[in-house]
Amino acid sequence: MTFTQERTIADQVRLDFPILHQEVNGKPLVYFDNAATSQKPLFVLDTLRDYYEQYNANVHRGVHTLSAKATEAYEAARDKVTAFVNAASRQEIVFTRNATEAINLVAYSWGMNNLQPGDEIILSVMEHHSNIVPWQFVTAKTGAVLKFVELTPEETLDLEHFQKLLSDKTKLVSVVHVSNTLGCINPVAEICTLAHKYGAKVLIDACQSVPHMPVDVQQIGCDWLVASGHKMCAPTGIGILYGKLELLQAMPPFLGGGEMIAEVFLDHSTYADL
Ligand SMILES: Cc1ncc(COP(=O)(O)O)c(C=O)c1O
Structure with a gap:
């Protein structure tokens, strides 16, 4: 043409x-x-x-x-x-059905197995419900507690409030990079640095940033990052989960079957610990 x-x-x-x-x-x-x-x-x-x-x-x-x-x-x-997304290794990229499934993968595989009663998960009030509901399921099962970062009067993430919420109880921070409701860009690298000081893991919901701006997972320093194909011209039904390799390797499978033909054992006790 x-x-x-x-x-x-x-x-x-x-x-x-x-x-x-x-x-x-x-x-x-x-x-x-x-x-x-x-x-x-x-x-x-x-x-x-x-x-x-x-x-x-x-x-x-x-x-x-x-x-x-x-x-x-x-x-x-x-x-x-x-x-x-500048991942350190191709093994750090997991294909999912969408961003929602990527968040659920972390919630079920990591959250359900690593959180105890009283542990805290920090979200923000600007999260998409796909980054709230899975954590509500996790807290209902584990006894962990959800905390929400408020907004500034300018309707951006209140970083001071975030710092007040952080404590030794914080085990996970899960926040959006670019808000789908407010359009603001959150300082995700700073959020990771602050959260890591308390040993908390950080998940970044990058659904609205990956399609529109350079996103470098190593520069951000996050533990997981999720994005969605259908918001960036790909067909419906594709999402990605980035995860640091050592974390992904320590996470039990979220779904069984599919490519796991080599995992079939006649001894059913093999997976008793999963
Ligand atoms: C910020 C954000 N997170 C998560 C989602 C859910 O994405 P998906 O449709 O890939 O599950 C959306 C979709 O609107 C979104 O805007």
Whole structure:
């Protein structure tokens, strides 16, 4: 496709999104709800079509050509995500269904197994409910307690209040990077430094930052970070969990089956401790 000089960048970008080539209520469709989910450009739609037409197969679970090709593409995507968020190793990237599942993975695998009655989890009042409800489940089961950082009068995260909430009881801080409701950018590297002084772990909900700004997990210093594919032009049904390798290795499986064929034992006591 060639572009004339009169076309604005917006016109050019619109060409990439077939869903925008329609009218709603007699007017050209304008879509502003990208924070909820983004539309998908032709390149993504073509890639999906190519996958299903050329090499759809089980990833990591087949010995035939299509499976090898699908596995290669799947692992190449892991390398791209590793570089995109600057993880130290590709083993630190886990694919999930969405950010909600990534948070639940940490809540069930780490939270349920590491929190005791009286331990504290710090969230903020600006969290998406996907970063609240899993922790409510965890506190109901473990007896840990939720604390919420308030906002400043300017509706940004109140860092002074955060520092007051931090104590030796704090075991986890789970906060959003860029708020989906307020649009503010939280000082996540500083939050990690402060929380780590008390030995607390930090999870960053980066759903709204990864699509729009450089996000470097090593520079932030977080223990886990979650993001969502469908908010950054990927198909629905893909999320990522970044986790520091030693933490991920210490976390028991959250879901069983799938690629865990080698884990099948006839001795059922093997998993009694999970
Ligand atoms: C800040 C934030 N966290 C979490 C989520 C949930 O993401 P997902 O749909 O990938 O589960 C959203 C979605 O709107 C969000 O904006």
